[in-house]
Amino acid sequence: DTAVSQTPKYLVTQMGNDKSIKCEQNLGHDTMYWYKQDSKKFLKIMFSYNNKELIINETVPNRFSPKSPDKAHLNLHINSLELGDSAVYFCASSQVNTGHNNEQFFGPGTRLTVL
Amino acid sequence: AQSVTQLDSHVSVSEGTPVLLRCNYSSSYSPSLFWYVQHPNKGLQLLLKYTSAATLVKGINGFEAEFKKSETSFHLTKPSAHMSDAAEYFCVVRDLNTGGFKTIFGAGTRLFVKA
Numbered sequence: 001d002t003a004v005s006q007t008p009k010y011l012v013t014q015m016g017n018d019k020s021i022k023c024e025q026n027l028g029h030d031t032m033y034w035y036k037q038d039s040k041k042f043l044k045i046m047f048s049y050n051n052k053e054l055i056i057n058e059t060v061p062n063r064f065s066p067k068s069p070d071k072a073h074l075n076l077h078i079n080s081l082e083l084g085d086s087a088v089y090f091c092a093s094s095q096v097n098t099g100h101n102n103e104q105f106f107g108p109g110t111r112l113t114v115l
Numbered sequence: 116a117q118s119v120t121q122l123d124s125h126v127s128v129s130e131g132t133p134v135l136l137r138c139n140y141s142s143s144y145s146p147s148l149f150w151y152v153q154h155p156n157k158g159l160q161l162l163l164k165y166t167s168a169a170t171l172v173k174g175i176n177g178f179e180a181e182f183k184k185s186e187t188s189f190h191l192t193k194p195s196a197h198m199s200d201a202a203e204y205f206c207v208v209r210d211l212n213t214g215g216f217k218t219i220f221g222a223g224t225r226l227f228v229k230a
Contacts, residue, residue, distance in 0.1 A: 031216060041153075041203055043220040055216040090158065096215050103149055104218065106159040 003027050006091050006107040013081055014115055020077045021110045023091030030097050031055075032074035033104065034066060035090040043090070049074055050096060078112075086114045117142045119208045121221035129229045134193040136224045138180075138206030141187065147209035148189045149218075150180055154202045162204075165189060176200070201228045 004025045013019055025032060033056075034046040048056035052068040063079045078085060091107040122137040140146055148165040163174025170182045180191045189206060206221040 033218075041223045041225075043159075043205065043223075045217055045219075048216045050216060056213060058217075092159075103161045103164050105161075106151075108158045 003105050004091055004093055004107040006089075006110050008110060009108065010111050010113075012113045012115065015081055015083060017081050018077070018079045019081060019112070020075055021089055021091075021112075023074045023076070023107055025072055025091075025093040025105070027093055027095075027105060029093040029095045029105075030071060031094050032068065032071075033092040033094075034074065034076050035092065037088040037090060037109070039087070047074075047076075081112075081114045083114050086112055088112070117144075117146070117208050117210045117212065117219060119148075119206050119219055119221040121204075121206050121224050123224050124222065125225045125227065127227040127229065128196045130198055131195050134178075134191070134196045134200065134226065136191040136204050136206075136226065138189045138191065138221060139187050140189060140206075140208050142208060142211075144211045146189075147211065147215070148180075148182065149207040149209075150174065150178070150189075150191050151205045151207060152202050153205065153223075159205065162191070196226075196228045198228050198230065201226055 007022050031050045033048050037043045046060045047066045049068045065077045068074045088109045088111050090109050092104040094104040095102045118141045120139045150162040151159040153159045162178050163172045165182045173179045178193045203223045210217040
């Protein structure tokens, strides 16, 4: 029943490791997003995919590589993790092509801690 | 460029008193505006959105917001605060310069509700 799901919910890892976060939406939306929320609760968009195509890449280091195998999934792979990558990562989806007033639906977040 | 400014980082009210969370936007287009709420350690939930159908927008949990073009504002209000309203609130504008694929979050306002 969950509209937007993310796994894992918590991720604790060492600096230098490579990790992935998965996201799935069952709402039939055409657009998916990744956001990073820092310790001060500031939310910033990282990537936006529309129909599996990358639309927005907000000057994110190339250690971050999103992949969208289909419209319902958007995964985030992070190479060579750094301390500054510690944050909560939110996946979201929305239906953009039928109107700009459509809201985004957010996943529960993945709390990444890099030691 | 579109932007959104939340004028207060923290707001503290007593239970049963009115709530006002302020948001100003900058947009060269007719804006697409949203308010989201984030309870501690939770994901984001849509409170309400401005669709240009009406300037006074009613949302969930008794919240409403008024779009004022002349003041470029979209302030969130509630007549009577409840303890369960304590959370982080985000004002969001959809960046139509990017075809609507990017949303810009305000820095957030933390609402405290005193018994």
